[in-house]
Amino acid sequence: MSVMSAQGKQIREEEATELIRPRPSHHLLAIKVENKFGVLSRVAGLFARRGFNIVSLAVAPTEDERFSRISIVVDAESAPLEQVVSQLNKLINVVEIKQLHPDDAIEAELLLATLKIDKAVPPPLKEAIIKYKANILEQSDSFVTVSCAAAPTKLDELENLLQSYSIVALHRTGQIALPKLEFLGK
Amino acid sequence: MELTGAQSLIKSLEQVGVEVLFGLPGGAILPVYDPLIESSMRHILVRHEQGAGHAAEGYAQVTGRPGVAMVTSGPGATNIVTPLADAFMDSVPLVVISGQVATSAIGTDAFQEVDFTGITQGVTKHNWLVTDPDEIPRIIREAFYVATTGRPGPVVVDFPKDVANAKTDWSWSDEIDLPGYHPPAKPDMAAVRKALELISQAERPVVYVGGGVIKANAAAELAEFINMTDFPLVTTLMARGAFPDADPRHLGMPGMHGSYAAVTAIQKSDLLISFGARFDDRVTGKLSAFAPKAKVIHVDIDPAEIGKVRRPDVPVVADCALAIRAMTDEMKKMSASKKSLFDAKTKKAQLAWREQLAEWKALFPFAYDGKGDASHSGPIKPQQVVEELSAAADEDTILVTGVGQHQMWASQLWSFSKPRSWVSSGGLGTMGFAVPAAMGAKVGQPSKTVWAVDGDGCFQMTAQELITCSQEQIPVKIAILNNAYLGMVRQWQQMFYEERYSEVYLSADLPDYVKWAESMGCVGFRVDDPGEVSSVIEKANSIHDKPVVVDFRTDSMEKVFPMVPAGASNDDILVHPSLRERLAKEA
Numbered sequence: 001m002s003v004m005s006a007q008g009k010q011i012r013e014e015e016a017t018e019l020i021r022p023r024p025s026h027h028l029l030a031i032k033v034e035n036k037f038g039v040l041s042r043v044a045g046l047f048a049r050r051g052f053n054i055v056s057l058a059v060a061p062t063e064d065e066r067f068s069r070i071s072i073v074v075d076a077e078s079a080p081l082e083q084v085v086s087q088l089n090k091l092i093n094v095v096e097i098k099q100l101h102p103d104d105a106i107e108a109e110l111l112l113a114t115l116k117i118d119k120a121v122p123p124p125l126k127e128a129i130i131k132y133k134a135n136i137l138e139q140s141d142s143f144v145t146v147s148c149a150a151a152p153t154k155l156d157e158l159e160n161l162l163q164s165y166s167i168v169a170l171h172r173t174g175q176i177a178l179p180k181l182e183f184l185g186k
Numbered sequence: 187m188e189l190t191g192a193q194s195l196i197k198s199l200e201q202v203g204v205e206v207l208f209g210l211p212g213g214a215i216l217p218v219y220d221p222l223i224e225s226s227m228r229h230i231l232v233r234h235e236q237g238a239g240h241a242a243e244g245y246a247q248v249t250g251r252p253g254v255a256m257v258t259s260g261p262g263a264t265n266i267v268t269p270l271a272d273a274f275m276d277s278v279p280l281v282v283i284s285g286q287v288a289t290s291a292i293g294t295d296a297f298q299e300v301d302f303t304g305i306t307q308g309v310t311k312h313n314w315l316v317t318d319p320d321e322i323p324r325i326i327r328e329a330f331y332v333a334t335t336g337r338p339g340p341v342v343v344d345f346p347k348d349v350a351n352a353k354t355d356w357s358w359s360d361e362i363d364l365p366g367y368h369p370p371a372k373p374d375m376a377a378v379r380k381a382l383e384l385i386s387q388a389e390r391p392v393v394y395v396g397g398g399v400i401k402a403n404a405a406a407e408l409a410e411f412i413n414m415t416d417f418p419l420v421t422t423l424m425a426r427g428a429f430p431d432a433d434p435r436h437l438g439m440p441g442m443h444g445s446y447a448a449v450t451a452i453q454k455s456d457l458l459i460s461f462g463a464r465f466d467d468r469v470t471g472k473l474s475a476f477a478p479k480a481k482v483i484h485v486d487i488d489p490a491e492i493g494k495v496r497r498p499d500v501p502v503v504a505d506c507a508l509a510i511r512a513m514t515d516e517m518k519k520m521s522a523s524k525k526s527l528f529d530a531k532t533k534k535a536q537l538a539w540r541e542q543l544a545e546w547k548a549l550f551p552f553a554y555d556g557k558g559d560a561s562h563s564g565p566i567k568p569q570q571v572v573e574e575l576s577a578a579a580d581e582d583t584i585l586v587t588g589v590g591q592h593q594m595w596a597s598q599l600w601s602f603s604k605p606r607s608w609v610s611s612g613g614l615g616t617m618g619f620a621v622p623a624a625m626g627a628k629v630g631q632p633s634k635t636v637w638a639v640d641g642d643g644c645f646q647m648t649a650q651e652l653i654t655c656s657q658e659q660i661p662v663k664i665a666i667l668n669n670a671y672l673g674m675v676r677q678w679q680q681m682f683y684e685e686r687y688s689e690v691y692l693s694a695d696l697p698d699y700v701k702w703a704e705s706m707g708c709v710g711f712r713v714d715d716p717g718e719v720s721s722v723i724e725k726a727n728s729i730h731d732k733p734v735v736v737d738f739r740t741d742s743m744e745k746v747f748p749m750v751p752a753g754a755s756n757d758d759i760l761v762h763p764s765l766r767e768r769l770a771k772e773a
Binding site: 082094 | 317332
């Protein structure tokens with residue numbers, strides 16, 4: 001994990017460790033923004049303008065009501081991370097950008113899916129629900145809605161599995177992340 | 187004190203020191219124009235909002251203070267998007283106040299409503315939509331602070347009509363609430379020392395000076411740096427005037443139409459020291475072939491410029507004046523402790539480098555047929571006009587241009603000696619920039635002569651602002667290099683599209699520029715004969731009470747040289763045909 005100051009200077013993170021680790025396919029950015037009119041549009045607009053690809057984006061208020069946090073997963077192929085971060089830093093409403101290496105982060109995402117069933121949840125699906133610690137939120141004779149909160153890779157597996165059933169609707173929130181405990185406060 | 191939102195806005199603008207506004211009223215901004223009657227600020231009523239924006243840019247470029255424009259909502263606002271984009275590209279501090287429909291009507295497709303903060307997001311440093319009249323003083327303070335600090339740029343304050351009409355308490359403080367904005371200033375000394383290490387080892391250095399030096403008012407620091415190192419330098423289109431052209435160490439402008447010496451020096455350099463330049467594609471040509479052997483020191487106040495195009499060996503994120511001064515201070519410390527900056531071997535290599543550059547400069551000047559030849563017959567060469575204008579100008583004269591061939595000739599052949607004496611549209615390449623920008627420049631520096639060198643195509647886009655100039659007594663001078671073509675496009679069609687001319691012919695006689703000038707209250711001249719160029723310039727220079735327009739009928743087929751074709755390497759620079767044999771021998 002490293003923290004970029006508003007001046008774009010890297011405060012922490014040894015460059016050497018970056019060299020040893022394989023290049024990640026995606027970057028995780030936690031962007032603290034002022035809770036002001038149009039701020040999401042400014043961030044999203046910057047990505048569009050500069051040709052940076054967003055894999056997923058989630059936004060929510062923080063513990064301090066003046067600020068929100070935008071969690072963005074950026075496709076590492078589309079742009080050098082340094083450019084993304086320094087361009088984001090130029091947005092006046094962006095207060096702080098935390099960059100997380102996927103290896104150093106706890107990543108989570110929520111999946112909701114409604115599946116067609118015939119009277120009962122088929123046993124293999126039940127097994128999958130148990131295996132992936134998913135929940136049944138609602139059930140009728142013809143449909144079941146399940147939810148699962150897990151790491152995005154786990155959700156990819158679950159989603160694959162669900163493909164063998166008749167999916168009526170499937171939504172994912174986009175991932176959010178926090179540093180692993182060993183990096184907390186560093 | 188209780189007043190209306192409109193009065194609060196006017197009072198706040200006065201409080202931050204605004205002296206001049208360029209604008210045009212309309213429905214949504216009407217409440218603001220009422221208290222303007224009592225204001226000490228001068229308002230200049232333009233004929234088109236684009237003129238207001240470019241005039242404010244011209245004002246900002248020559249004064250170093252922010253330019254301010256005021257427009258109404260909807261079409262008034264969209265008409266100033268081009269100047270905003272222009273100012274964004276060229277880092278010009280510009281504050282645009284736009285009217286907006288009432289907050290209750292926003293989002294209803296009301297009459298003259300556009301989402302102006304949305305539209306201008308990509309072409310402003312920041313923008314504000316005022317929704318609470320109590321916030322007006324703080325937002326105005328923040329708007330001017332953001333526009334003028336760090337890397338300067340344009341901002342928009344969108345001002346709904348009901349906010350203007352609402353009652354509010356006005357009070358002033360220095361409070362600014364921008365937790366995410368911390369422009370850098372001082373350089374990191376470790377980076378400065380690393381830069382000096384590279385500098386001390388450089389055998390073929392080139393200082394690559396960009397607009398950041400002008401913005402940072404760093405011409406004196408630059409001069410000291412050059413005097414201490416004797417390094418050769420180039421000034422980009424945005425930096426013309428940052429260093430005197432007459433100095434032999436100055437190689438001129440780099441880039442697509444730069445001088446042979448400037449372009450080639452960069453290509454062969456082993457150290458490129460960039461002060462406030464951004465490695466624009468018009469300078470680098472084919473990027474992979476740009477200055478292939480050079481290490482790079484990149485000084486810029488905008489961290490996002492570092493490594494955006496070319497990865498530097500030493501980045502220095504700082505204000506140019508502070509960064510250059512930090513470097514010269516370190517050099518002084520060295521000489522105080524009797525350490526010399528360069529060892530004997532390096533000094534010798536640098537001497538050979540300077541000799542090589544002087545030779546290139548002498549061998550490959552900006553050439554054109556009939557240069558300096560009084561007996562040369564045929565139409566006026568546009569280059570001759572620029573040279574004679576420059577020769578007749580005092581060192582305080584401000585030169586403004588539009589965009590195209592005339593702009594390149596002006597930049598190449600005018601002999602600059604002072605910063606902020608050159609106003610041009612660089613990054614955006616906005617045709618029609620010259621007339622309104624010249625107006626703004628003259629308002630900002632009324633005691634200085636302001637000449638605009640313009641093209642006939644450009645002139646036709648914004649000439650109406652000469653009416654404003656006449657009415658407001660802003661005596662600018664416009665030299666139209668009339669070649670009856672959209673000349674730069676014609677040149678490309680000539681060189682790269684097998685002379686298939688598509689939609690570039692304009693006509694030299696339509697419009698009649700002299701009559702047009704006269705109808706706008708200006709003095710108009712026409713010159714066809716190369717022998718009369720200087721006498722008409724003299725006449726124009728003697729008129730001080732009215733704008734002057736001179737229609738110079740120039741050679742319609744003249745091309746700008748040197749030229750690096752788009753996408754080509756700077757090594758493949760095309761010099762003027764008269765110099766090609768010489769260049770072949772040199773190679």
